[in-house]
Amino acid sequence: xxxxxxxxxxxxxxxxxxxxxxxxxxxxxxxxxxxxxxxxxxxxxxxxxxxxxxxxxxxxxxxxxxxxxxxxxxxxxxxxxxxxxxxxxxxxxxxxxxxxxxxxxxxxxxxxxxxxxxxxxxxxxxxxxxxxxxxxxxxxxxxxxxxxxxxxxxxxxxxxxxxxxxxxxxxxxxxxxxxxxxxxxxxxxxxxxxxxxxxxxxxxxxxxxxxxxxxxxxxxxxxxxxxxxxxxxxxxxxxxxxxxxxxxxxxxxxxxxxxxxxxxxxxxxxxxxxxxx
Numbered sequence: 001x002x003x004x005x006x007x008x009x010x011x012x013x014x015x016x017x018x019x020x021x022x023x024x025x026x027x028x029x030x031x032x033x034x035x036x037x038x039x040x041x042x043x044x045x046x047x048x049x050x051x052x053x054x055x056x057x058x059x060x061x062x063x064x065x066x067x068x069x070x071x072x073x074x075x076x077x078x079x080x081x082x083x084x085x086x087x088x089x090x091x092x093x094x095x096x097x098x099x100x101x102x103x104x105x106x107x108x109x110x111x112x113x114x115x116x117x118x119x120x121x122x123x124x125x126x127x128x129x130x131x132x133x134x135x136x137x138x139x140x141x142x143x144x145x146x147x148x149x150x151x152x153x154x155x156x157x158x159x160x161x162x163x164x165x166x167x168x169x170x171x172x173x174x175x176x177x178x179x180x181x182x183x184x185x186x187x188x189x190x191x192x193x194x195x196x197x198x199x200x201x202x203x204x205x206x207x208x209x210x211x212x213x214x215x216x217x218x219x220x221x222x223x224x225x226x227x228x229x230x231x232x233x234x235x236x237x238x239x240x241x242x243x244x245x246x247x248x249x250x251x252x253x254x255x256x257x258x259x260x261x262x263x264x265x266x267x268x269x270x271x272x273x274x275x276x277x
Contacts, residue, residue: 077129084166094127129191146189182250208265230262
């Protein structure tokens with residue numbers, strides 16, 4: 001026996017509508033769910049599309065493990081900046097047990113790994129933080145890498161990659177010059193924060209330090225070091241421009257500035273908190 005379309009509509013749809021009208025709350029929730037799905041602010045971009053395949057992989061062994069090195073899983077840093085001045089933001093990753101990587105933005109959320117050509121892969125250190133700064137005020141963004149954790153003081157040296165400009169294919173080329181700038185520091189650095197603390201028009205630097213070793217007895221009480229002598233005390237470096245070298249040279253002025261109290265620093269925020277300039 002055949003049925004008319006109107007009859008089928010009445011049998012299938014009308015009872016559902018009538019029941020739904022009894023439960024306006026259900027309708028409201030359903031509308032919210034559908035509307036929320038359409039109102040997302042972020043989109044996940046796969047590595048196969050972006051080309052960004054950095055993996056901060058840590059493989060534990062008899063010397064690299066949380067028992068011997070307390071800060072093994074504190075992570076690395078990420079620096080964002082337009083290193084080749086093409087109007088697109090590039091990405092610099094700092095690795096712990098893996099080399100640092102630089103990805104140049106090609107547009108449309110696609111990136112090229114240009115680490116080797118740019119010369120910014122690191123020197124086998126355990127990276128912890130990165131600061132993107134035009135340290136010599138030449139209009140090109142430079143990269144300052146903080147290293148930590150390893151017992152080898154040479155591998156703990158912080159690195160300053162000076163941007164010499166874009167070469168072929170728009171790839172920025174860097175030259176490591178931390179020693180020339182007085183920034184080849186080998187303490188257990190966490191992060192460098194550049195700011196003009198003395199209002200003389202150039203960028204000084206505060207270095208967050210965290211030297212937590214397995215030999216530290218975290219259960220033992222002792223007086224807090226307030227004379228700047230402790231290993232894990234932050235540092236302040238003043239920017240002194242060298243006219244002969246034609247670039248800044250940084251001087252440790254921590255004690256003169258009153259940076260004396262120890263602590264296991266993870267981050268630093270720069271702010272004029274009392275609004276005195």
